[in-house]
Amino acid sequence: xIGAAVLDEATVRAALAGVLDxxxxxxxxxxxxxxxxxxxxxDRIRVEMLPTFIGCxxxxxxxxxxxxxxxxxxxxxxxxxxxxxxxxxxRITDEGREKLRRSGFAPPTADLTATRCPYCxxxxxxxxxxxxxxxxxxxxxxxxxxxxxxxxxxL
Amino acid sequence: xxxxxxxLVPATRNGLxxxxxxxxxxxxxxxxxxxxxxxIAPMLEExxxxxxxxxxxxxxxQALYGLLAEVVADGRDADAIAYDRPPxxxxxxxxxxxxRGDWAHTIARRYLYDTAxxxxxxxxxxxxxxxxRDLAAKIRREERYHEMHVGAWLERLATTPGExxxxxxxxxxxxxxxxxxxxxxxxxxxxxxxxxxxxxxxDDLDARWRSKIGPTFERLDLPMPPALSDxxxxxxxxxxxxxxxxAELTSVxxxxxxxxx
Numbered sequence: 001x002i003g004a005a006v007l008d009e010a011t012v013r014a015a016l017a018g019v020l021d022x023x024x025x026x027x028x029x030x031x032x033x034x035x036x037x038x039x040x041x042x043d044r045i046r047v048e049m050l051p052t053f054i055g056c057x058x059x060x061x062x063x064x065x066x067x068x069x070x071x072x073x074x075x076x077x078x079x080x081x082x083x084x085x086x087x088x089x090x091r092i093t094d095e096g097r098e099k100l101r102r103s104g105f106a107p108p109t110a111d112l113t114a115t116r117c118p119y120c121x122x123x124x125x126x127x128x129x130x131x132x133x134x135x136x137x138x139x140x141x142x143x144x145x146x147x148x149x150x151x152x153x154x155l
Numbered sequence: 156x157x158x159x160x161x162x163l164v165p166a167t168r169n170g171l172x173x174x175x176x177x178x179x180x181x182x183x184x185x186x187x188x189x190x191x192x193x194x195i196a197p198m199l200e201e202x203x204x205x206x207x208x209x210x211x212x213x214x215x216x217q218a219l220y221g222l223l224a225e226v227v228a229d230g231r232d233a234d235a236i237a238y239d240r241p242p243x244x245x246x247x248x249x250x251x252x253x254x255r256g257d258w259a260h261t262i263a264r265r266y267l268y269d270t271a272x273x274x275x276x277x278x279x280x281x282x283x284x285x286x287x288r289d290l291a292a293k294i295r296r297e298e299r300y301h302e303m304h305v306g307a308w309l310e311r312l313a314t315t316p317g318e319x320x321x322x323x324x325x326x327x328x329x330x331x332x333x334x335x336x337x338x339x340x341x342x343x344x345x346x347x348x349x350x351x352x353x354x355x356x357x358d359d360l361d362a363r364w365r366s367k368i369g370p371t372f373e374r375l376d377l378p379m380p381p382a383l384s385d386x387x388x389x390x391x392x393x394x395x396x397x398x399x400x401x402a403e404l405t406s407v408x409x410x411x412x413x414x415x416x
Contacts, residue, residue, distance in 0.1 A: 054293055055214010083218075083289040086296060129200045130304050131207035135214075135297075139203075155296045 007073055009038045012045060015073075019065045022058045023134050026103045029062060033091025036084075044076045050087035052155070053135040089155045106140065106151035115151050117142035163226075167350045170343030171284060172226050173246070174353065177341060177390060178275070179219035180247035183237060184397070185268055186212030187404045191255050205261075208301055215294050222286050238408040242401040246390045248336035253329065254396035259322035262308045264330055266368075267380065269301050271337035274364045283351035306371075313375040327377060334380030338364055339389035357386075 016038075017030040029035055029049065037048040047066060051059055063079045070077045089108035092100070097107035101118045109115050117125055122144025129139040130153075137150045163171065190209035196202035220233035231239070250268060255261055276295045282288035312323040327334075340357030347353045355363075365379065372379050383389065 053211065053214065053297060054218050054290075055210055055212075057210075083286075083293045086289070086293045088296065129204055130300050131204040133203070135207060135210060139200075153300065 007040055007045075007075075009040055012038050012040055012047075012070065012073070015069055016047070016066065019062070019069050022061045022065070023136075024100070024103070024105065026099050027092075027096050029066070031093050031096030031099060033093060033096070034062075034087065041075075044078060045070055045073060046078045046080070048084075049079060049081050050083075050085055050091075051081050052087050054083075056135060087155070089152060092152070100152060104149055105137070106149060108152045108154040110154065112154070115140060117144055117147070118149055119147050120145040163350075164346075166343060166346040167352070168226060170341070170345075170347045171287075171352060172223060173341050173343055174347060175219055175223040175226060175287070176246045177248070179216050179223055179237075180245050181251060181268070181272065181337065182212045182219065183216035184245070184247040184251045184400070185265070186210075186216060187400060188251065188255055189261065189265070192261070197258050201258075204304060208304070211297050211301070215297070218290055218294075222290060225286070234408075238405050242393055242398045243391075245393060245397070245401070247393075247397075248339070248390055249333040249388070249392075249394075250330060250336045252394040252397045253333070254394075254400075256326065256329075257322060259312055259319065260326040260329065262305060262312060263323060263326035265301070265305045266309045267330060267334050268337060269298065269305055270368050271335075271360075271364050273298060273302060274360050274367060275338060277363075278354045278360055279352075281351070281354060287352070309371070310375065313377060324377070327380075331378070331380055332384070335361060335364075335383040336389040339383055339386045 013030065013035065016035055017028050019029045021027050021029065021032060032052065034049050034052065035047065036050050037046075039046040047070075049062070049066070059081055063081070066079050067077045092107065100107050104118050106115050106118045112127060115125060115127075116123055117140075120142060122142055124143045126141045126143065127138065128141050128148070132139045132150055136153050136155075138153055139148065140151050141148050186209045189205050189212070192205040193202060193209070196205055216237065217233055220236045223236060224231060224233055248268075250264060253260070253264065256264075273295070276291045276298065279288055279291035282291065309323075312319045314320070338357050338360040344353065344356050348356055361383075369379065371377075
């Protein structure tokens with residue numbers, strides 16, 4: 001058992017920073033702003049999470065990863081996905097944005113025209129498709145470095 | 156304080172069940188119908204786009220069926236409600252009974268549906284049924300992308316002379332009689348308005364929809380959909396095309412009833 005006597009919310013949140021998104025495994029659920037409330041109770045840990053997209057097929061995988069990650073704390077883990085607070089791309093942390101950019105994903109922007117190439121930083125880009133290989137991504141092409149890239153949708 | 160399904164009076168509960176069933180079936184049927192483009196869309200980018208949109212719609216349907224399961228509380232889960240009904244038990248709008256058709260037909264129908272659905276979701280912004288209010292807010296964020304996509308295609312087809320415009324006009328003609336079925340008044344809707352679950356009855360939503368699409372139709376010189384002649388039959392009497400779709404979309408479920416994945 002890991003630190004059962006002094007288990008607090010910050011410790012649980014720190015552990016959740018190790019749960020990676022299964023579709024973009026460079027960012028964690030914490031980087032993406034998917035963790036809303038964490039309640040550490042004497043007999044269980046409850047985690048309220050916000051789905052990025054309603055029909056995201058990765059939710060069950062993420063739930064299992066969260067339960068697995070917190071299993072070492074020695075208490076039952078309950079993970080609830082809900083819409084009480086709507087997830088928005090504004091919730092992605094600055095660190096999360098930087099990790100996305102370094103991996104070739106343009107972070108979400110308030111306005112599509114503010115999107116920049118994650119490789120060379122050029123603004124000379126074309127939106128090829130609002131939709132992409134997963135629900136949360138769009139497809140772009142950079143005319144500066146002639147490289148296709150993906151961008152996180154602004155939600 | 157969450158408005159729990161158990162606290163609703165029977166008339167409101169019935170009205171809410173019908174509203175959720177209508178919304179869920181609409182998203183389910185258009186999602187499956189549009190997923191038929193996967194692999195055969197007119198260009199690769201549209202193959203990706205239509206498949207992604209269909210996936211979004213099925214996600215919305217799943218969440219709406221989940222809320223419905225809580226309201227009816229008869230032991231069925233979202234999957235049982237979605238798949239274990241005969242074709243005549245579905246409650247989607249007749250607009251969605253038409254087969255996929257050609258690309259112009261798909262775009263015309265999506266435009267009519269997405270704009271009406273957007274008005275319906277806006278009417279739930281302050282809903283007293285909090286789970287539906289929260290879900291509607293979340294769905295609206297995703298639908299914004301669908302509206303951008305279909306709006307661009309409507310514009311492209313309408314303003315390209317020759318075959319594109321001709322096909323779009325033919326599609327709007329075929330869909331005209333059923334175009335206004337999505338927002339047709341639902342039985343029991345007044346109890347929903349009284350309970351603050353929806354902010355206005357169907358007739359008001361229809362007027363909002365017409366003022367939303369009117370300027371675009373006028374600018375593109377397209378014929379506005381006529382008023383609905385048979386509001387009572389807006390969600391019943393499904394077509395042979397839907398029966399075929401239903402046979403397809405329930406085929407895996409019927410192969411091994413009760414199987415878990």
